[in-house]
Amino acid sequence: MIFAVELVLPAGAGGAPRGLREHRAYWDGLAGEGVLIAGGPWQDGSGELLLCRAPDRAAVLRLLEQDPYLRFRTVTRYTVRAWQPAGDLSAPPAPAAPSTPAAPPVARRAGRPAAAAGALTPHEERVAAMAVAGMTNRAIAAALSVSTRAVELQMTRIYRKLAIRRRAQLALALNGRVNTGGLPEQIA
Numbered sequence: 531m532i533f534a535v536e537l538v539l540p541a542g543a544g545g546a547p548r549g550l551r552e553h554r555a556y557w558d559g560l561a562g563e564g565v566l567i568a569g570g571p572w573q574d575g576s577g578e579l580l581l582c583r584a585p586d587r588a589a590v591l592r593l594l595e596q597d598p599y600l601r602f603r604t605v606t607r608y609t610v611r612a613w614q615p616a617g618d619l620s621a622p623p624a625p626a627a628p629s630t631p632a633a634p635p636v637a638r639r640a641g642r643p644a645a646a647a648g649a650l651t652p653h654e655e656r657v658a659a660m661a662v663a664g665m666t667n668r669a670i671a672a673a674l675s676v677s678t679r680a681v682e683l684q685m686t687r688i689y690r691k692l693a694i695r696r697r698a699q700l701a702l703a704l705n706g707r708v709n710t711g712g713l714p715e716q717i718a
Contacts, residue, residue, distance in 0.1 A: 532567065533590045534613040535580040537605045552598035554679075560593065561686065570680035581613065649691045657684050662701045 539547050547553075557580065560566040569580035584590045590610050599605045650658065660670045667681040674681070689695060692703040 531584060531586065532613045533582045533584055533587065534609075534611045535569075535582060535590060535594065536577060536609040536611075537580070537599060538577045538607040539575070539604065540606050541576060547599070548604045549598035549602040550604075552602075553604075556596065556598055558686070561683070562690075565593065568683070570683060571677050573675075573677070587612070650688065654684065654688050654691070657681065658688050658700060658704060661685065661688075661697060662704065 557566050557569065560582070565582055565584065567581040567583055569578065571578045582590055582593065584593065587610055594600055594608065594610070597605075600608070657670060657674075660673065665673070667685065668678050671678045671681045685697075688700070692700070694700065694703045
């Protein structure tokens with residue numbers, strides 16, 4: 531099942547919330563295990579939304595007990611709700627358009643399944659194109675009106691899907707699959 535977890539931070543608490551670094555490291559680890567599907571801070575910084583894959587609500591609550599934000603009492607309120615996505619998140623993505631050349635197989639790390647050649651979503655393709663065009667995470671975030679952290683998480687998912695570790699490997703892993711021609715002129 532998929533669950534939406536909303537974490538509300540105290541209003542007017544300037545600066546970084548207590549336990550932020552530990553909180554991010556904790557959820558990054560869960561993302562690596564496939565538990566955290568997506569997430570990020572609210573635009574105004576007053577909270578965070580996390581989409582988690584878990585067998586039941588009790589399992590999500592056990593995950594939250596270990597979250598540094600809750601251990602440090604940084605969060606003023608949290609909500610856990612079962613979430614029914616409009617699409618099936620476990621289904622493979624739609625096949626790439628016939629005009630898109632298939633990428634050669636990419637070497638993968640031991641213990642991880644190889645990503646399908648067309649596994650990137652259209653949004654991931656857009657973010658990857660901006661990165662290949664030389665944009666920083668901050669510039670990508672500004673262009674997409676999202677937080678820098680959201681871009682970092684997106685890049686992490688892209689790296690995992692392409693079985694790469696560094697930004698320098700991105701263009702080679704994509705091998706022409708990303709069309710930078712659709713980017714705004716100031717980006718391309």
